[in-house]
Amino acid sequence: MIGHIIAALINTTRAVRNGWRALLRCRVDYVRIPLRGALPELPPHAPRWQRLLRRGPAQPSLTALRRQLAQVADDPQSTGVLLEIGALATGWATLQSLRDELRGFRARGKRVVAYITALDAPGYYLACAADEIVMPPSAVFQATGFASEVQYLGDALARVGIVAEVEAVSPYKAAYERFTRADMSPENRAQLERLIDQRYHALLAAVAEGRGTTPEAARELIDRAPMGSADAQAAGLIDARLYEDELARHLGAGQEAKLLPWARAKGALRLPMARYRKGVVAVIPVEGTIVAGASQRLPLPLPLLGQVQAGSDSIAQAVRAAERSGQIAAAVVYVNSPGGDAFASDLIWREVLRLKAKKPVVVVMGDMAASGGYYLAAPASAIFAQPGTVTGSIGVIAMRPVVGGLLEKASIHTANIRRGANSGMYSITQPLSEGERAAWHRLIETIYADFRQRVVAGRGMAEAELEKIAGGRVWSGSDALRLGLVDALGGLPEGIRKAQELAGLPPDERAPFAVLRGGAGLPPQPFPAEGLAALLACAEDGLRPRLWAILPFVGL
Incomplete structure (x- = not known):
């Protein structure tokens, strides 16, 4: 009853404000929306004091853009939006989610105009969802397609006396091959070419649809660029x-x-009416490399560890808060992660499994949800991915850097005193003995067997069927749908609607959701006082031999 009264009061206030705006003839033809740099799904979290001191607009997010587009679409006086597209540093699945929103916006009778200054393939792919594309006269059309380059360091490391010992479940689990080989393995090349082919065909289809031509003609035009x-x-x-x-x-x-x-435009647009909602959906983000402990943002990115880290402790706190809350009817776990520490991934998997026993849990995959990111998603009630999401990579890998040769070149001598047959397994000064290598292999196979069992139980697949698509093989979201690794294609709005359905809530695409991020450690200040110490500690930790469930490439 109280909720209905509050909603009625809010709506009365908004009706008065809308009437006042109509009386003053407040209007806007086009709302300017700049799009450049990163475009995260959820607004970046920052301490309150930083938000109060921030100058200028906040970093845009896909969630904020959806709300802006909805309010512009609701306003009868507005014509549409002007997208000012600069250099984008976002993933392919994010671009597909934004294209979905623009398609729905146009379906409501509004116009989308793209003013694009960075005409590369990602920017032009997005611009093709607009009614009209405009570029400056002096700009250059540079949508030439896609290319991927990887530098292989095996020979260079050997020259300075460093050897990388790698143990993986199959050649498709290729996260460390750049440290052991002089060129790309056939297995990794095959899966990378398949993903790039799919992305290229998606670009051609978008150009054909948006510009009223055929994919063959679009290919000829792209090949003429720049x-x-x-x-x-x-x-x-x-x-x-x-x-x-x-x-x-x-x-x-x-x-x-x-x-x-x-x-300025939001002061002229009509305000939407509020509705009383009995239950809400929680969104729990898992973003960055998965690690044990608290989530954090490092001052600088590190190889494999990245810059943003999703800590198992922080995520467990968020999941348990959703479990305890009587207001939260269901949860959506938003995963945008290449994977990470296998142990930490298993801890998060357990929390998702526990929550599912009490409330519906839907997983929505972002640009990537692979290896450890897929591990934790396996028990969900439903899994959504965009066609361009990078997922799969079901497997385990371990790497030991051996720097004994480098130390010898520098005339540094190591003295060892050990007790225990495998006590030198975690040393990086000497190669593994035969007994240590056998123990290391058994451990990897054990973790891999656990990983497969989590997927078999969560997805209802036969183990023999899973093994054909596991072994570290990487898949796109459209591949994953065909193979039964996900349930449907879509982004966060589709995942929230599914969570509402499973929880018995009325479908409501405008319903607010609660973002739960866990403990205060996520994330710390962008440049904490102990930033250098934290960076050195993480770098040292990254050299420690460990078992990883991680994607073989990031930033495709």
């Missing part, structure tokens, strides 16, 4: 060549259209 703006317009790749100050008159059909940034 080209100047005049050639791009003549080829039908863009619609107009204008400088930024010419946009208002162009979009106003000879008159000055009112173009406002969101900070």
Whole structure:
């Protein structure tokens, strides 16, 4: 009853404000939305004092953009949005999620205009979801396709006396091959080429759909790039060549259209009506490399460890908060992670399994949810991924850097006193003995067997069927749907609707959700006072031999 009264009061206030705005003839033709750099699904977390002292607009997120698009679409006076697309540093699945939102926005009768200054493949792929594409006259169309380069360090490391000892469940689990080989393994090349092929065909399909041509013609146009703006317009790749100050008159059909940034436009847009909702869905993010302990953001990225780390302790706190809360009816675990520590992944898996016993749990995969990221997703009630999500990589790998040769070159001598047949297993000064190598192999096989069993139980698959697609093999989201590793294609909105359905809540795409991140350790200040010490500690920890459930490549 109290909730309904509060909603009625809010709606009365909003109705008055909407009437006042209509009386004053507040309007906006196009809302300017800048898109550049990273585009996380959820707004980055920051301490309250940082939010109060922040100058300028907050970093955009996909969740915030969805809300902005919904409010513009609700306003009868607005025409649409002007996307100002710069250099993007976001993943393919994120671009697909944003294209889905733009498609729905246009379906409601609104226009999308893309003013693009960085015409590479990701930016142009996104721009092709717009009604109109405009570029500056001096810009260059550079959507030439996709390329991947990997430097292999095996020979270089051997020259300085360093050897990387790697034990993996199969050649497809190739996370460390750049440290042991002089070139790419056939297995890793095959899976990398398959993913790039799928991405290239998605680009061609988007160009064909957005520009009213065929995939074959789109391929010919892409193969002609790079080209100047005049050639791009003549080829039908863009619609107009204008400088930024010419946009208002162009979009106003000879008159000055009112173009406002969101900070000013939201004061002219009509406010949506509030609704009372009995239960809410919690969203629990798992973002970054999975590690044991607390989540943290390092001052600088480290190889394999990355910069953002998803700590098992912090995530366990968030999951248990969702479990205890009487207001939370279901949970969505948003996974954007290449995997990480196998032990930490198993701890998070256990928390997800426990929560599922009491409330529906849906997993939504971001740009990547592979290896340890898939491990923790296996017990979910339903799993969603975008076609371009990188997932799978079901397997385990371990690496020991052996620096004895380097020490010898530097005339550094190591004295050892050991007790126990395998007591030298975690030393990085000497190669493994035959007994240590056998023990290391048994341990990897044990963890891999546990991983497979988690997937078999969670997905209801036969182990023989799983083994054909496991062994570290990497798949796209569309592959994963075909293979039974995920249940449906989609992003966070689709996952939330599924969680609402499983919890018996009415479907409501506008329903607010609670973001649970766990303890205060996620994340610390961007540049903590102990940042250098933390960085050195993590670097030292990264050299320690351990078992990893991690993707063989990041940033595809």
